[in-house]
Amino acid sequence: MGSASPGLSGVPTSRLLLPPDTVLRTGLEKVAVGAGAMGPERRDWSPSPPATPEQGLSTFYLSYFDMLYSEDNSWVAKGPGASTREELPDEPEQCPVIDSQAPGGSLDLAPGGLTLEEHSLEQVQSMVVGEVLKDIETACKLLNITADPVDWSPGNVQKWLLWTEHQYRLPSVGKAFQELGGKELCAMSEEQFRQRSPLGGDVLHAHLDIWKSAPTSEESWADSEVDSSCSGQPIHLWQFLKELLLKPHSYGRFIRWLNKEKGIFKIEDSAQVARLWGIRKNRPAMNYDKLSRSIRQYYKKGIIRKPDISQRLVYQFVHPV
């Protein structure tokens, strides 16, 4: 699944211009302590939207960057020209933005005449935006919603809210946005978001802003990556599980392959997988008991079975791709 990371084109440049290095430093310092901040109080460092227009969304992006890369306490270079997880330096937290292309003899200038710092900032921007867009792509597929929030039905809006709350550990908005469709949602100001959700409305508004910015640049992947979840067809549980398995960076903590060739996978966090499935199907009461019952229905149909050596939470696709 070659998801594209189209870079910065889709997001307004004004939102990507990073402020002085103090902002970057703040963000990176947060990354450095991020590994120790992943306890129950994760909301403490959830990305906060800009408090002032001068601050800009860049700070928010950096916070987002913090969150993404602290999520599994590892650095995964993303975006154009990025390397894989395996190729990462051993101690990334000390210098998460590394310009490996910089001329050996010059630490001041990077290619293109930019200072090393500016070049690094651009790299951070690319990585962050690429990661944001990938998250949007993933959400679009998992939730079976379009990339353009304007097109969302009230049901789609609820899915998006649930997913965003879950993904970014935001306080629940309850029924505050219940009757709204995508068009109405997009027309709301940040203040209106705050009125409906005093605790997380501003962050939700910022996230929606990113979504609104993304479709123009994401037409390529939205059009090119047609699969079961984007086709408008109801998704089956086994398809959903495969989709999660295809996104190890996002969902590897919840479900992962034990033997991809044989189709053997393990549900690492049964509650989270069930919750994601519940969000996807608009079944808030979904739990692992019910999900596993549905999985067991696949035994008879020859879609999923227990592996030869049965283990708890381990299943096997009968016909692995």
Add this chain to the structure above:
DNA sequence: TACAAGGAGTGAA
């Protein structure tokens, strides 16, 4: 206590 297995009823598409 959590998970596995399976029966059975229900409702939506």
Add this chain to the structure above:
DNA sequence: TTCACTCCTTGTA
């Protein structure tokens, strides 16, 4: 009719 949700019982680790 199919599919998944839901509730249930029983058994196992």
